Amino acid sequence: MRSRVTGVGSGQEYNKIPRRDGAFTKEKKAITVNVKRRVAAALFAALLAFAPQRPAAAGPSLDASGFVLVGEAAPDVIQEIRYATTFNFVGCRVDGYEQPCALLTREAAAALKNVSDDLIRQGYRLKIYDAYRPQRAVDHFVRWARDAGDCSMKKWFYPALDKSQIFKKGYVSARSAHCRGSTVDVTLFEMSSGRDADMGSPFDFFDEISRFDGTPALTKRQRANRRLLRDAMTKRGFRAISGEWWHFTLKDEPYPTAAFDFPVSAESLRGRAAAGAPAEERDENMKVPEEIPEK
Numbered sequence: 001m002r003s004r005v006t007g008v009g010s011g012q013e014y015n016k017i018p019r020r021d022g023a024f025t026k027e028k029k030a031i032t033v034n035v036k037r038r039v040a041a042a043l044f045a046a047l048l049a050f051a052p053q054r055p056a057a058a059g060p061s062l063d064a065s066g067f068v069l070v071g072e073a074a075p076d077v078i079q080e081i082r083y084a085t086t087f088n089f090v091g092c093r094v095d096g097y098e099q100p101c102a103l104l105t106r107e108a109a110a111a112l113k114n115v116s117d118d119l120i121r122q123g124y125r126l127k128i129y130d131a132y133r134p135q136r137a138v139d140h141f142v143r144w145a146r147d148a149g150d151c152s153m154k155k156w157f158y159p160a161l162d163k164s165q166i167f168k169k170g171y172v173s174a175r176s177a178h179c180r181g182s183t184v185d186v187t188l189f190e191m192s193s194g195r196d197a198d199m200g201s202p203f204d205f206f207d208e209i210s211r212f213d214g215t216p217a218l219t220k221r222q223r224a225n226r227r228l229l230r231d232a233m234t235k236r237g238f239r240a241i242s243g244e245w246w247h248f249t250l251k252d253e254p255y256p257t258a259a260f261d262f263p264v265s266a267e268s269l270r271g272r273a274a275a276g277a278p279a280e281e282r283d284e285n286m287k288v289p290e291e292i293p294e295k
């Protein structure tokens with residue numbers, strides 16, 4: 001019986017057929033390698049056409065599973081969540097702030113608890129103005145900034161600044177670190193006097209005097225209070241920015257590239273469905289037993 005050996009030469013496949021004299025006869029194969037390649041490419045293209053498309057680039061996340069309530073993780077921290085009230089630079093409750101509570105990533109809340117414990121030993125309480133901020137709140141700030149006619153809160157928050165400069169000068173960001181869930185706006189509450197420590201300018205006062213180094217107008221006491229707050233925060237893993245004495249971000253933040261958009265409310269921590277669902281569905285979700293955050 002004649003055995004067949006297969007060979008390849010210049011893109012053409014042959015069957016080598018042994019002859020009686022020991023040599024081989026080449027017999028062209030019916031299908032060339034090039035044709036085979038073309039068929040394979042066509043098959044691959046067809047497979048790609050029917051394969052499920054990759055989802056579009058992900059938008060802000062509604063997954064609140066890595067977050068906790070500051071009120072549970074660090075109950076000594078005083079909460080004055082300004083964007084859930086009308087006393088803020090916008091002048092109304094900001095989109096996404098459904099309850100006056102502070103939410104943070106588990107890691108940031110644990111670090112803040114350490115800061116709070118340290119400060120209590122020194123006669124202070126930490127007061128928090130803002131923590132996790134949903135993307136929809138930032139979008140609200142952006143819409144507000146575009147409306148040059150609405151300056152109802154100028155007197156209190158940006159008396160010397162043209163509103164058009166607030167984003168340009170970096171006092172408010174359209175891609176805020178707050179949306180990543182490990183950033184806080186805080187101040188010190190002095191337990192001896194029962195008042196907020198004098199920082200030389202109020203929270204969200206958009207002016208040069210709110211820079212950490214402020215202006216020469218800052219008193220020694222005001223500088224010392226800013227320094228005390230900054231040292232307490234940085235010692236426990238937060239980093240400061242130069243433009244606002246109240247703003248700090250956890251250095252080892254767990255979601256350094258994310259943006260979240262679930263509402264600020266206790267319900268957001270009861271499951272994904274609750275975060276994005278309409279009110280009636282959320283009431284339904286209220287029946288789910290509350291998860292106790294890990295300490």
Ligand SMILES: C[C@@H](N)C(=O)N[C@H](C)C(=O)O
Binds near residue numbers: 170171174176185247
């Ligand atoms: C608006 C102010 N509280 C604040 O947080 N500013 C920074 C720059 C931000 O918007 O992220």
Ligand SMILES: [Zn+2]
Binds near residue numbers: 130184185247248
């Ligand atoms: Zn801030």
